[in-house]
Amino acid sequence: MSLCIMDLVEEGASPAKVDTIIRSVAKTLGVTITDSISSRTARRVVQQAAVASKIQAVDAVHHSAGAILSGDGTSHKGLNYESRHVHFVNPETNERQTLFLGLCLAPNHTSEEQLEGWVELIDEMHEAYMESPLGAKEPLDKREFYVKVVGMLTDHAADQKKLFSLFEKLKRSMEREVRGERVLKMVAPGEILQITIDLSAQAVEAAGGIAAWDALSNEERTRRNTELTADVIRHFGQRDFENLMPEQKAEVDFCIWCGCAMHKDLNAHKGAMAKAATYWDEKRKTPPIYLPNKDNEAASRLGNDAERARVQKISARGGIKLCELMGLLLKHKDSKRGQQERHSLYFEA
Template sequence: MCIQIIEPSKKAQLKYKNEIKTLNNQVVALIDQKDGLIAKAWNQLKVASRAKDRVETLSVKQRKTTKGIEKLTTSLRRQEETLKTAKKGFSTAMVRVNKSKKYWQSCTYATEKSCKQMIVKKLGLKHTGQMKEDSVYAQSMHSLCCQLVMAGVSAKQVPNIIGICAHTFGVDPGPLPDPRSVGWFILEGVAAKIQVGNTLSDTQGITTSMDSTSHCNINFSSMHVMANSAGSHQQLYLAVESTTDHTSQTQVQVLKNTLDNICSTTCHALKCESSSSVMPCSSDLAQKLYRVNGDHASNQLKVAQLEKEWKIDSWVTHLGKSALFSLEESGSRALSDSIYESVKASAGGSGLFSALSTAEQEDSLALELQKCVWDMGNTAFNQSPPILKQDMSCLVHGGCCAHKDMNALKGGSKAMSAFWKANQHLAPPVKLFNKDNDATVTLVGPSIKPSKAEQQAYNMTESGAIKLCSLAGAAYVMYIGILLNSVHIH
């Protein structure tokens, strides 16, 4: 068989060469790509190796840091324990220091007190009451400073005046307040008056409580007020004033003056300057008066009666002013003409009235106007409905029960004494002999006649519960005296 080899044409050879060349180029490109991938993979392997080394380094550092933190934690715990121990020791030391400080303060106070007593004894001065209570000046010092300032003494000179007066009368005044403290005393007093005034202006009912006494031949009158409002009841202290006597008229007048002073202070306060509901005087408070507390002494009963009259007079004046302000123009002119005619007639005619000074004419007209207002108010008061009139004149007096109990006890004792004297055939209460009469009286039989001394001791000795309480009180006083004497000696 004959194989015929056909040679490709030049065109086909050229095509095959181009394809082979293209394949060679692709193979070269693949080889280059392979080399690039291998190089990239090698680089990534190096990076991974470096990262691994870095991680191992960081792990080592972390372990070292953890060990350092553990060491620091242990050190902090030890330091905390040391600090607690030191703090405990410091607290113990501070307790000792405070005890030592109190001890030295007491020693210093005792030394100062001893030196002051020596100075007082050397100068012949008398001790006064305690002017300070727990580093705070007593209320008596507050009152004294306020009274001196009200009398015209400058606040800066009050301590000097007190010291001069005290040493002049041979009295040791103790620590005196500085001018700044005196100023605070004045402000506290004014603030207290304003507080009382605001409370009384808003109250619906008032109860007064007053009593008077004497100390070292000086009369004093104390005053309290119970202000009753919706849901609240407040007891307010007004004042303790020195009076000329114990009469009921003086007590009521002192109460009026005190309330007028409180109302005036309240009206001049900054908060109340523009308020129209603030009471101008004590007569407005008298209209709210419903109760009076006191005892059953005659002067206190008279005080209740005077306060009731004061309340009625206040209502009459209020009704008269209301009627005056409600007059029309014609009524006002008629009232003015009648006042002028009445004043001229009282003066003796127009000529004599014109001869008076302007001040005297004004006083006469004001007095006549007050009379007219009073007449108008009295007429309105009498024409008021019975319920309203009863409310305007209502005043309840509450007396102290102690006086009633004491009077009942005295009356019962007197009645029992009269009973035993009238029934001598009955066995009387046991005689309570003192030590002298007990030594005089002997136990004699019924057939033996007692001597005159024994009979006198028997007749002079009292019996009963009052005598028993008197003896018990005397024994108690004697026991307290012995106890105090023993404590003083100790």
């Protein structure tokens, strides 16, 4: 019944209508229902499914050979939305699978904010997993999730390339930390103490000296001490990494960025239009007239030669401009502008 509720909500039924739909179908099939499902129950079932999906994603990634993350964002009425997915090969069926990791609001679309969103999501997923019976039976380290990531799929925007660079740096940091914890068992205590002293001195110097360190709040000092401990562990992890063969290093740090095919058709079309536009000069024929907007038309009429040349350069003409104008007229993105509703009603009639 929980699966039935989830399917109905996924297909667009509101939680308040789930009970009515089930009763209607049951009545048609001659099935008697003796209880009811409230809208609250339907919502809680969906919430439970969200938790189960996080647990599923963590379990799937940790037991796969590697995973690829992908994400995209858009804005609507001034709000930024981010959607995320994870892709992997199921080790049991050897099939490629994709899991949806949710849709969330983001304060902005900067690379740093997007990385923070990924970190928070991975933390939430592992928190849900560790609190489940599956996590109690088989605990998993969230840092291993980053190690498992071997690629990221985004669009070609500069902020996405920077996001991948930041994530790759974080992945390597997590790998060195996990590696460092593993090799610390084989390091002499005196050596660990010496490295800790050296890094502690650097941390105090970076804070502005011993007086500035002592002036830090207890929370800030605790945070920096925690980071210092991680730095010590990563130091030994990096040292162990440097002892690997070049091909082993490449395998450990393997992580690639893939760009989507967005705008490729558009770019090909624009290139073709630019080439086709040379036809008129080559054949010495009169090209289609320019169709500038009202402001550019006024500037072309009243301005000098340089202004008229600028207007011609930025104004379109011919079939591509005609298609643009017809789009604005018959399918305007603003529902209160354009003739799309009258156009639809005319053809329906």
